[in-house]
Amino acid sequence: MSDEPLPELLDLDLEELRTAQHPVLREVLEGLRERAERPSEMLWGFNNAM
Amino acid sequence: MSATGHPFRQFIVKVHGRCNLACTYCYLYEGPDSTWRARPATAPPNVLDRTADRIAEHARTHGLTTVSLVLHGGEPLLAGVGTLAGFTEAVRLRIPADCTVRATVQTNATLLTQDRVSVLAGHGIEIGISLDGGRARHNARRVDHAGRPSWPAAARGVRLVADRFPESYAGLLTVVDPMLDPVETYDSLLELRPPAIDLLLPHGNWSVPPPHKSGSRYGDWLCAVFDRWWSAGRRETRVRLFEECLALLLGLPAATESLGLAPFDALVVETDGSIEQVDSLKSAYEGAARTGLDVFRHAFDEALRHPGVAARQAGAAALADECRSCPLLSVCGGGHYAHRYRAGHGFRNPSVYCADLERFIRHAAGRLAADAVPAVASGEGGTP
Numbered sequence: 351m352s353d354e355p356l357p358e359l360l361d362l363d364l365e366e367l368r369t370a371q372h373p374v375l376r377e378v379l380e381g382l383r384e385r386a387e388r389p390s391e392m393l394w395g396f397n398n399a400m
Numbered sequence: 401m402s403a404t405g406h407p408f409r410q411f412i413v414k415v416h417g418r419c420n421l422a423c424t425y426c427y428l429y430e431g432p433d434s435t436w437r438a439r440p441a442t443a444p445p446n447v448l449d450r451t452a453d454r455i456a457e458h459a460r461t462h463g464l465t466t467v468s469l470v471l472h473g474g475e476p477l478l479a480g481v482g483t484l485a486g487f488t489e490a491v492r493l494r495i496p497a498d499c500t501v502r503a504t505v506q507t508n509a510t511l512l513t514q515d516r517v518s519v520l521a522g523h524g525i526e527i528g529i530s531l532d533g534g535r536a537r538h539n540a541r542r543v544d545h546a547g548r549p550s551w552p553a554a555a556r557g558v559r560l561v562a563d564r565f566p567e568s569y570a571g572l573l574t575v576v577d578p579m580l581d582p583v584e585t586y587d588s589l590l591e592l593r594p595p596a597i598d599l600l601l602p603h604g605n606w607s608v609p610p611p612h613k614s615g616s617r618y619g620d621w622l623c624a625v626f627d628r629w630w631s632a633g634r635r636e637t638r639v640r641l642f643e644e645c646l647a648l649l650l651g652l653p654a655a656t657e658s659l660g661l662a663p664f665d666a667l668v669v670e671t672d673g674s675i676e677q678v679d680s681l682k683s684a685y686e687g688a689a690r691t692g693l694d695v696f697r698h699a700f701d702e703a704l705r706h707p708g709v710a711a712r713q714a715g716a717a718a719l720a721d722e723c724r725s726c727p728l729l730s731v732c733g734g735g736h737y738a739h740r741y742r743a744g745h746g747f748r749n750p751s752v753y754c755a756d757l758e759r760f761i762r763h764a765a766g767r768l769a770a771d772a773v774p775a776v777a778s779g780e781g782g783t784p
Contacts, residue, residue, distance in 0.1 A: 356728065375768070
């Protein structure tokens with residue numbers, strides 16, 4: 351296990367990232383926007399179901 | 401959050417306790433736990449009725465506005481779609497008026513027919529399908545009790561849902577086989593047009609390691625699929641593991657048992673009404689999921705006080721020291737709880753997949769850091 355820290359990603363501005371050039375990232379962020387605005391009751395963690 | 405823990409919001413109900421398949425790697429029927437043998441094959445009406453009451457009671461007590469109802473097994477279709485629909489409706493009728501139910505059935509797809517899927521769809525039950533790839537050879541371990549491949553029937557079932565009932569198609573659940581080509585496996589899953597997939601590491605632990613575990617082999621496999629998914633030019637499907645990892649890297653809440661420190665808020669009701677923790681714990685040892693509670697005598701709130709449930713809601717406090725001092729802690733979260741088990745040492749250990757998780761998380765973080773370039777700030781294009 352390495353002690354190297356992860357890249358500084360927590361400081362990224364999610365609103366700025368909405369215009370990200372990367373198409374998959376842009377689509378993923380659209381889905382994450384609601385989580386950023388308020389914790390969602392629709393985050394269900396059970397792995398063995400879709 | 402109440403003083404006794406985070407309320408349950410996801411209710412996994414074993415409507416049937418047997419399976420028509422005998423997958424060789426099944427953590428439930430081929431693992432160390434045999435509690436299923438003494439339980440009824442089918443959940444009787446009084447168990448389902450009482451379970452519906454308990455879900456409603458819990459929703460009311462905690463003011464829940466949404467709950468997840470997962471119809472599970474074994475193979476839940478063995479209970480009959482009428483039972484699945486009737487039970488789902490019973491829950492919907494009993495929960496508070498301002499609470500909605502998201503109902504899903506998780507099936508091996510071999511028993512899906514036009515009529516059965518119509519009933520499920522008509523009752524707003526989404527269909528999640530367990531498949532390990534889109535080719536017969538990817539599903540060689542998914543056999544019936546006579547050793548015959550389930551693929552022909554499963555393929556018919558999944559294509560039926562994808563072609564005729566896409567609005568009810570929740571997605572595909574795939575157990576990673578590191579002996580299969582990752583990109584080929586992923587591409588074959590895309591051919592089944594899932595709105596979402598998840599990639600699950602096979603259950604194992606330090607005492608019974610996962611198959612073919614070596615170095616970061618599983619992590620390498622996930623990275624190959626990640627790169628294929630990330631570089632596609634558009635999001636061809638949602639990959640739950642990848643998207644939850646990205647959410648965590650960005651400091652957002654996540655929804656997976658595989659990563660993160662979020663309190664785990666699912667519980668299981670078995671066919672005899674027993675209240676249990678999730679089946680994956682049974683991959684560790686006999687009775688690992690037991691709470692001693694049941695729906696006839698106990699409200700779900702009593703399960704919140706069970707030490708096993710509390711441990712899964714305690715976040716970093718439940719982790720080994722080396723996990724708590726790891727720079728990946730907030731993303732990895734120690735990985736899946738069941739993968740931390742070591743006989744004689746409980747669950748307070750790193751994951752048996754520690755090297756794989758590190759490999760994958762650092763890889764995803766690197767790609768995100770390289771490509772998280774807003775258009776306004778970019779001089780040149782990002783990764784194509």
